[in-house]
Amino acid sequence: MIDSSRRTVLASGAAAAAASAVPQVFAQGQAQAQPAGAVPGLPDGAKVGFYEKGNVRIRYAEIGSGFPLLATPGGGLNSCIAVWARAVINIPEEFKGDFRVITMDQRNATGGESSGPVPVDDPWGAFADDQLGVMDHLGIDKFFFFGNCIGGPFAMKLMEKAPQRVTAAILSQPVGHNPAKPDYMYDAGNTVWAKELRERRPDVSMETIEKYLHNLYRVRPDFVYSVSRDFAKSCQTSMLVLPDNVDAHPLVASIDVASLCPNAEITVFPWKEPPELKARTINRARTFLKRHQTA
Numbered sequence: 001m002i003d004s005s006r007r008t009v010l011a012s013g014a015a016a017a018a019a020s021a022v023p024q025v026f027a028q029g030q031a032q033a034q035p036a037g038a039v040p041g042l043p044d045g046a047k048v049g050f051y052e053k054g055n056v057r058i059r060y061a062e063i064g065s066g067f068p069l070l071a072t073p074g075g076g077l078n079s080c081i082a083v084w085a086r087a088v089i090n091i092p093e094e095f096k097g098d099f100r101v102i103t104m105d106q107r108n109a110t111g112g113e114s115s116g117p118v119p120v121d122d123p124w125g126a127f128a129d130d131q132l133g134v135m136d137h138l139g140i141d142k143f144f145f146f147g148n149c150i151g152g153p154f155a156m157k158l159m160e161k162a163p164q165r166v167t168a169a170i171l172s173q174p175v176g177h178n179p180a181k182p183d184y185m186y187d188a189g190n191t192v193w194a195k196e197l198r199e200r201r202p203d204v205s206m207e208t209i210e211k212y213l214h215n216l217y218r219v220r221p222d223f224v225y226s227v228s229r230d231f232a233k234s235c236q237t238s239m240l241v242l243p244d245n246v247d248a249h250p251l252v253a254s255i256d257v258a259s260l261c262p263n264a265e266i267t268v269f270p271w272k273e274p275p276e277l278k279a280r281t282i283n284r285a286r287t288f289l290k291r292h293q294t295a
Helices: 003-011 083-086 125-137 151-161 185-200 206-217 229-233 249-261 275-291
Strands: 047-053 055-062 068-072 100-104 143-148 167-172 238-242 264-266
Touching: 047 264, 055 125, 068 125, 068 151, 068 238, 083 100, 100 125, 125 151, 125 206, 151 167, 151 229, 151 249, 185 206, 206 275, 229 249, 238 249, 238 275, 249 264
Parallel strands: 068 100, 068 143, 143 167, 167 238, 238 264
Antiparallel strands: 047 055, 055 100
16 A cells, blocks of 8 residues: 555645655656667667655656556566567567557666665565666656566566556566576576676675575465565456566466456467568557556
């Protein structure tokens, strides 16, 4: 649920942006349009800005107009804006004519410009707080969510933490527990992301990183890591699942989400080839979101 301070900020709207009662975190400068090619992964005309709260600093970007769509790229813990350039669906480019697309570098992702503490005690909750903080900063209450790869667990945590704000969600190739390789995500984090983070942040100990990865991927060693199966069964948010079947995105995770969540749909699999089928799948995703659009 939205806490009282957040509800107050959202209710005040744009008209109160300059009032002294608005916390400083919501009174930062507006996003600025970037020259073509300035930020890899973004279409021309995208605006880039920063949301800051305490020692957390998040780079975000937005493009297009209409109902807001928060889209998180893949890449695991290195989920950052640049990943869109090589994503199976480049959401800022593909949907900029349909929605107001907002995307962001996740906290401490290599290749991005977002930073903050390593939140050992509540890693999935911290990602959700960063995402909701960006939307609060932009004055956005309700929004669609598109999560690719690690964006699947992000989506489920957001729907648990702020169900009234996520109008509908698309989980594309969601990360989840792989029975054949149960420690795949933990190991990938340890061998890739941890090494890169330590090079940038030698102040963060390996003990802290290992606890963080444990709490991300081993506390709930099943399903999509960020929430329980019981929550999935109770989740009323409409969602569309675009399945995959690789080590990080096992098909069973997509099937579990679609089977457990009462208002979930799932596309055909595989859907990325041939190009005609991929195009139809993207159009189905667009139509799905527009069907759930509110005023």
